[in-house]
Amino acid sequence: MSRRTPPTQDGKFLGITGLIAGAVLLFSIDPTLGVYPPCPSQLLFGLDCPMCGGLRGTYSLLHGDFGGLVDHNALLAVLYPMGLLWVFLGIVKRLSFMRNFEIPAKHRPALLIALAVILVVTMVFFTIIRNVTPYWGSGLG
Numbered sequence: 271m272s273r274r275t276p277p278t279q280d281g282k283f284l285g286i287t288g289l290i291a292g293a294v295l296l297f298s299i300d301p302t303l304g305v306y307p308p309c310p311s312q313l314l315f316g317l318d319c320p321m322c323g324g325l326r327g328t329y330s331l332l333h334g335d336f337g338g339l340v341d342h343n344a345l346l347a348v349l350y351p352m353g354l355l356w357v358f359l360g361i362v363k364r365l366s367f368m369r370n371f372e373i374p375a376k377h378r379p380a381l382l383i384a385l386a387v388i389l390v391v392t393m394v395f396f397t398i399i400r401n402v403t404p405y406w407g408s409g410l411g
Contacts (some may be wrong), residue, residue: 297332301325317401320345320393345396 299305304347311319329337331350340347363371374382 290323293328293332296325301329318397320397322400344400345393369384 293348306325309322312322321343324346327342330336330342331346334348339350353362365377375393
């Protein structure tokens with residue numbers, strides 16, 4: 271009988287593989303060429319959603335242009351470092367004395383709800399600001 275890896279390990283591998291494949295594709299093909307589909311919010315309502323400019327900004331970041339990322343989508347300039355910090359802390363936890371650190375199960379739902387509310391409020395605020403203030407647009411203007 272063969273030994274299978276836990277499903278979570280398979281999911282992590284597929285997620286990381288997909289992320290790398292997406293980054294390679296985006297690095298190779300400039301979003302300004304019109305190859306990628308347009309943003310539905312921009313197409314239907316003429317408004318920038320919180321992620322409008324995300325492909326162009328990520329393309330700029332992958333090519334070493336942090337200013338381009340901020341110009342196309344300032345929210346990603348905050349979210350990407352937070353994501354990297356989360357990954358870094360996960361690696362540190364697995365490799366160090368923090369290996370046994372766990373958030374108590376009774377506090378996890380409240381923590382997840384609080385983080386989700388903070389993210390949603392931030393995205394709504396950012397969407398409103400970027401659609402009423404020319405500088406915070408998606409870099410098209």
